[in-house]
Amino acid sequence: MCxxxxxxxxxxxxxxxxxxxxxxxxxxxxxxxxxxxxxxNQQQQQQQPSIQIxxxxxxxxxxxxxxxxxQIPPYCKYVATTKELSVTxxxxxxxxxxxxxLDIKLLNLSGLSLKKIYPDSxxxxxxxxxxxxxxxxxxxxxxxxxxxxxxxxxxxxQNNLFTKVTSLMFQSAPYLNGLSLANxxxxxxxxxxxxxxxxxxxxxxxxxxLKIGSSNLAGLSKIMDLNLAQNKLKNLxxxxxxxxxxxxxxxxxxxxxxxxxxxxxxSQEQINMLDASHNQIEKIGNSxxxxxxxxxxxxxxxxxxxxxxxxxxxxMDNMEILNLQNNLIDKITSNTLTGLRELxxxxxxxxxxxxxxxxxLDPLGNLFTIDLSSNLINVIDNxxxxxxxxxxxxxxxxxxxxxxxSGWFKTNGNLLELNMRNNNLTTFDADAFNDKPVLNKxxxxxxxxxxxxxxxxxxxxxxxxxxxxxxNPLTTFDADEARYLSSFPSVKxxxxxxxxxxxxxxxxxxxxxxxx
Numbered sequence: 144m145c146x147x148x149x150x151x152x153x154x155x156x157x158x159x160x161x162x163x164x165x166x167x168x169x170x171x172x173x174x175x176x177x178x179x180x181x182x183x184n185q186q187q188q189q190q191q192p193s194i195q196i197x198x199x200x201x202x203x204x205x206x207x208x209x210x211x212x213x214q215i216p217p218y219c220k221y222v223a224t225t226k227e228l229s230v231t232x233x234x235x236x237x238x239x240x241x242x243x244x245l246d247i248k249l250l251n252l253s254g255l256s257l258k259k260i261y262p263d264s265x266x267x268x269x270x271x272x273x274x275x276x277x278x279x280x281x282x283x284x285x286x287x288x289x290x291x292x293x294x295x296x297x298x299x300x301q302n303n304l305f306t307k308v309t310s311l312m313f314q315s316a317p318y319l320n321g322l323s324l325a326n327x328x329x330x331x332x333x334x335x336x337x338x339x340x341x342x343x344x345x346x347x348x349x350x351x352x353l354k355i356g357s358s359n360l361a362g363l364s365k366i367m368d369l370n371l372a373q374n375k376l377k378n379l380x381x382x383x384x385x386x387x388x389x390x391x392x393x394x395x396x397x398x399x400x401x402x403x404x405x406x407x408x409x410s411q412e413q414i415n416m417l418d419a420s421h422n423q424i425e426k427i428g429n430s431x432x433x434x435x436x437x438x439x440x441x442x443x444x445x446x447x448x449x450x451x452x453x454x455x456x457x458x459m460d461n462m463e464i465l466n467l468q469n470n471l472i473d474k475i476t477s478n479t480l481t482g483l484r485e486l487x488x489x490x491x492x493x494x495x496x497x498x499x500x501x502x503x504l505d506p507l508g509n510l511f512t513i514d515l516s517s518n519l520i521n522v523i524d525n526x527x528x529x530x531x532x533x534x535x536x537x538x539x540x541x542x543x544x545x546x547x548x549s550g551w552f553k554t555n556g557n558l559l560e561l562n563m564r565n566n567n568l569t570t571f572d573a574d575a576f577n578d579k580p581v582l583n584k585x586x587x588x589x590x591x592x593x594x595x596x597x598x599x600x601x602x603x604x605x606x607x608x609x610x611x612x613x614x615n616p617l618t619t620f621d622a623d624e625a626r627y628l629s630s631f632p633s634v635k636x637x638x639x640x641x642x643x644x645x646x647x648x649x650x651x652x653x654x655x656x657x658x659x
Contacts, residue, residue, distance in 0.1 A: 226246075226247055226248045226249070227247060227248065227249040227250075227251075228242070228245065228247050228249070228250050228251065229251040230251065230252055230255060231254070231255070232255060233255060233256050234255045234256065234257055235256070235257065235258050235259065236257060236258060236259035236260065236261070237252065237257065237259075237260045237261065237264040237265075238261065238264065239261045239262075239263035239264055239266070240263055240264075240266055240267060241264055241265075242265065242267060242268055243266075243267045244267065245267065245268065246270055247268060247270070247271055248270065248271060248272045248273065249271070249272065249273040249274075249275075250265070250268065250271055250273070250274050250275070251275040252274075252275060252276050252279070253275045253276065253277040253278050253279070253299075254277070254278040254279070255279055256279060256280055257276070257279040257280060257281055258279075258280045258281065258282075259281075260276075260281070260284070260285065260288060261285065261288075262285045262286065262287040262288050262290075264288065265288065265289070265291070265292060266291050267291070268291075268292060269291050269292060269293055269294060270294050271292055271294060271295055272294055272295065272296045272297065273295075273296065273297045273298075274292075274295060274297070274298050274299070275299045276298070276299065276300050276303070277299050277300070277301050277302050277303075277323075278301075278302040278303075279302075279303050280303065280304055281300065281303040281304060281305065282303070282304045282305060282306070283305070283312075284300075284312045284313075286311040286312075286314060286315065287315050288315060289313070289315045289316035289319075290315035292316065292318075293318060294318070295316060295318060295319060296318070296319065296320045296321065297319070297320060297321040297322075298316065298319055298321070298322050298323070299322075299323045300322075300323065300324050300327070301323045301324060301325040301326045301327070301346070302325070302326045302327070303327050304327065304328060305324065305327040305328065305329055306327075306328050306329060306330055306331075307329060307330065307331045307332070307333070308324065308329060308331075308332045308333060308336040308337075309333050309336060310333045310334065310335050310336050310338070312336065313336070313337065313338075313339060314338065316339065317338075317339060317340065317341065318341055319339050319341060319342050320341060320342060320343050320344065321342070321343065321344040321345075322337075322339070322342060322344070322345050322346070323346040324345075324346065324347050324350070325346045325347065325348040325349055325350070325370070326348070326349045326350075327349075327350050328350065328351055329347065329350040329351060329352055330350070330351045330352065330353060331352070331353070332352065332355060332359040333359070334358040334359060334361065335358070335361050335362060336359060337359075337360060337361075337362055337363050338361065338362035339362060339363065340362060340363075340364050340365060341365055342363055342365065342366055343365055343366060343367045343368065343389075344366075344367065344368040345363065345366060345368070345369050345370070346368075346370045347369075347370060347371050347374070348370045348371070348372045348373050348374075348394070349372070349373040349374075350373075350374050351374065351375050352371070352374040352375060352376060353374075353375045353376070353377075354376070354378075355371065355376065355379075355383065356380055356382075356383055357380070357382050357383055357384070357385050357386055360383070360384070360386065360387060361386060362386075363386070363387055364386065364387075364388070364389070365389050366387050366389060366390055367389055367390060367391045367392065368391065368392045369384075369387070369390060369392070369393050369394070370394040371393075371394060371395050371398070372394045372395065372396045372397050372398070372418070373396070373397040373398070374397075374398055375398065375399065376395065376398040376399065376400060377398070377399045377400065377401070378400065378401075378402070379395070379400065379403075379404070379407060380404075381404040381405065381406040381407055381409075382406070383407065384407065384408065384410065384411060385409070385410050386410070387410065387411065388410050388411065388412075389413065390408075390410075390411045390413070390414060391411075391413055391414055391415045391416070392414075392415055392416045393408075393411075393414065393416070393417050393418070394418040395417075395418065395419050395422070396418045396419060396420045396421050396422070396442070397420075397421045397422070398421075398422050399422060399423055400419065400422040400423065400424055401422070401423045401424060401425055401426075401447075402424065402425065402426050402427075402428075403419065403424060403426075403427045403428060403431050404428050404431065405428030405429070405430045405431055406428075406430075406431075407428070407431055408431065408432075408435065411435075412434065412435075412437070413437055414435055414437065414438055415437055415438055415439055415440070416438070416439065416440040416441075417438070417440070417441050417442065418440075418442040419441075419442065419443055419446070420442040420443060420444045420445050420446070420466070421444075421445040421446075422445075422446050423446065423447055424443065424446040424447060424448060425446075425447045425448065425449070426448075427443075427448070427451070427452070427455065429452040429454075429455060431455075432455060432456055432458075432459060433458065434458060435458070435459055436458060436459060436460050436461060437461055438459055438461065438462060439461050439462060439463045439464065440462075440463065440464040441462065441464070441465050441466070442464075442466045443465075443466065443467050443470070444466045444467060444468045444469050444470070444490065445468070445469040445470075446469075446470050447470065447471055448467070448470040448471060448472055449470070449471040449472060449473060450472065450473070450474060451467075451472065451475075451479050453476055453478035453479060453481070454478055454481050454482065455479070456480060456481065456482045456483050457481050457482035458482050459482050459483060460482070460484060460485060461485050462482075462483050462485060462486050463485060463486060463487045463488065464486075464487065464488045465480075465483065465486060465488070465489055465490070466488075466490040467490060467491050467494070468490045468491060468492040468493050468494070468514065469492070469493045469494075470493075470494050471494065471495060472491070472494040472495065472496060473494070473495040473496060473497065474496065474497075474498075475491075475496055475498075475499060475500065475503050476500060476503065477500050477501065477502035477503050477505065479503065480503065480504070480506055480507060481506050482506060483506055483507055484506055484507070484508060484509065485509055486507050486509065486510060487509055487510060487511045487512070488510075488511060488512045489507070489510060489512065489513050489514070490512075490514045491513075491514065491515050491518070492514045492515065492516040492517050492518070492538070493516070493517045493518075494517075494518050495518065495519055496515065496518040496519065496520055497518070497519045497520060497521060497522065498520070498521075498522040498523070498524075499515075499520060499522070499523045499524065499527050500524050501524040501525065501526075501527070503527065504527060504528060504529075504530050504531055505529075505530045506530075507530060507531050508530050508531060508532065508533070509531070509533055510531035510533065510534050511533060511534065511535050511536065512534075512535065512536040512537075513531075513534065513536070513537050513538065514536075514538045515537075515538060515539055515542070516538045516539065516540040516541050516542070516562070517540070517541040517542075518541075518542050519542065519543060520539070520542040520543060520544060521542070521543035521544065521545070523544065523548060523551075525548055525550070526548070526550055526551065526553070527548075527551065528551055528552055528554075528555055529553075529554050529555075531555070532554055532555055532556070532557065533557055534555050534557060534558055535557050535558060535559045535560065536558075536559065536560045537558060537560070537561050537562070538560075538562040539561075539562060539563050539566065540562045540563065540564040540565055540566070540586070541564070541565045541566075542565075542566050543566065543567055544563065544566040544567065544568065545566070545567045545568060545569065546568060546569070546570055546572065547563075547568075547571065547572050547575040548572075548575060549572060549574050549575060550574070550575060551575040551576075552575055552576045552577065552580070553575075553576070553577050554577070555577070556577055556579070556580075556581065557581065558576075558580065558581065558582055559581060559582060559583050559584065560582070560583070560584040560585075561582060561584070561585055561586070562586040563585075563586060563587055563590065564586045564587070564588045564589050564590075564611065565588070565589035565590070566589075566590055567590065567591060568587065568590040568591060568592055569590075569591045569592065569593070569596070570592070570593075570596040571587060571592060571596050571597060571600055573600060573602070573603045573604075576603065580603065580604055580606070581606050582604050582606060582607060583606050583607060583608045583609070584607070584608060584609040584610075585600070585604065585607060585609070585610050585611070586609075586611040587600075587610075587611060587612055587615070588611040588612065588613040588614045588615070588638065588641075589613070589614040589615070590614070590615055591615065591616060592612070592615045592616075592617070593615075593616065593617070594617055594618075594619065597612070607634055608634060608635045608636070609634075609635065609636045609637075610634060610636070610637050610638070611638045612637075612638060612639055612642070613638040613639060613640045613641040613642065614640075614641040614642070615641075615642055616642070616643065617639070617642040617643070617644060618642070618643050618644060618645050619644065619645055
């Protein structure tokens with residue numbers, strides 16, 4: 144048996160069955176006292192060393208190295224000033240009153256292969272705030288286990304073998320603020336299983352929950368964060384969250400949901416974030432986001448949405464992130480994004496959008512980033528980026544765009560990155576930008592550009608740091624063009640690979656100058 148702990152004064156104490164060492168003289172005294180038997184069928188009671196520390200301890204780590212030990216005895220009860228206790232080793236169970244005499248705030252019993260705890264295992268720890276029972280082999284929590292833990296705020300039971308949550312498991316823990324049951328094998332939850340009126344965070348991620356309704360979540364009147372990700376949910380009734388009026392963050396990602404009903408969040412006026420990504424959602428009720436003025440983030444990516452109703456997001460005045468990538472959306476109208484006046488990040492990549500109509504960005508004056516990559520866009524109506532004057536990052540890669548329209552970015556003086564890779568560009572019209580563009584990264588790789596169309600690029604974009612021209616049918620650059628390139632004061636990276644260039648040795652000095 145080995146004890147190892149650290150004092151606030153950084154003194155290190157080590158105790159085994161024969162030796163005690165300390166770097167702070169007279170900081171500890173040893174006594175010999177009789178400890179409870181290590182093994183239930185042990186023939187003789189063994190004398191176990193104990194230690195009494197007068198120096199205040201910040202944390203303590205107990206490690207049992209006897210392979211025959213299958214229970215946690217109260218070895219450390221004599222260290223009365225310890226505030227954090229972490230036990231390591233392999234044990235089957237925690238004995239009743241195992242920590243009697245300790246006044247600790249945090250107890251970590253993670254990774255011990257525990258199979259059983261008793262109703263009185265933690266009885267004396269009335270001042271404990273945090274209890275970790277992660278990564279064990281627990282299948283059940285006896286009723287009354289937490290009855291004396293009036294200060295317990297956070298309980299972690301993740302990575303165990305629970306298959307259901309009963310109404311008795313947490314009945315004795317009414318003061319919990321946070322509870323994690325992630326990474327178990329839970330398939331069912333009894334009614335009123337979480338009658339925890341003070342609970343604010345509940346994590347049920349990565350289980351096998353097939354169905355959850357309002358009765359399973361009854362009593363969570365103060366819940367703010369609910370994580371149901373990575374389960375087997377196929378449907379959520381309209382009243383699933385009806386009693387969770389304080390709910391702010393909801394994660395229902397990585398399930399098998401196909402529909403979000405109109406009244407699903409009708410009681411959540413303060414909702415801030417919804418992650419419904421990686422489902423099979425085909426349809427969203429047209430009023431599901433009605434009066435959600437405090438919502439700032441919506442993740443609907445990796446679903447099967449084919450269309451978005453007009454005005455679906457109307458009234459969402461504080462939305463900042465909208466992720467709709469990896470869906471089946473084939474159409475955007477001028478009213479699709481109405482109401483999102485504070486939106487900063489819009490992700491629509493990997494859809495089937497073909498056309499961007501006039502006015503589609505009119506409501507979005509504060510956009511920083513737009514990602515429309517990997518669509519089928521071939522028609523963009525004139526001056527599509529007039530309104531988002533703060534736009535800094537625009538990704539149009541992997542579309543069917545043949546040209547930049549004149550004046551596209553005339554009113555936008557903040558664009559820093561433009562990605563037009565893998566389109567069908569044959570020309571690049573620098574008149575699409577204002578007279579003093581601040582663009583520092585331009586990707587024109589994988590197009591059909593010819594050298595004649597690029598001279599304006601070399602002349603106009605004086606702030607470019609990274610320029611991609613790889614994968615175009617460029618065959619030559621004459622000496623004048625090489626001089627243009629070498630005159631860029633800020634270019635740090637220039638890609639020309641994948642072009643059928645025909646090198647003229649007479650131009651070599653100009654290219655050499657540019658590379659320097």
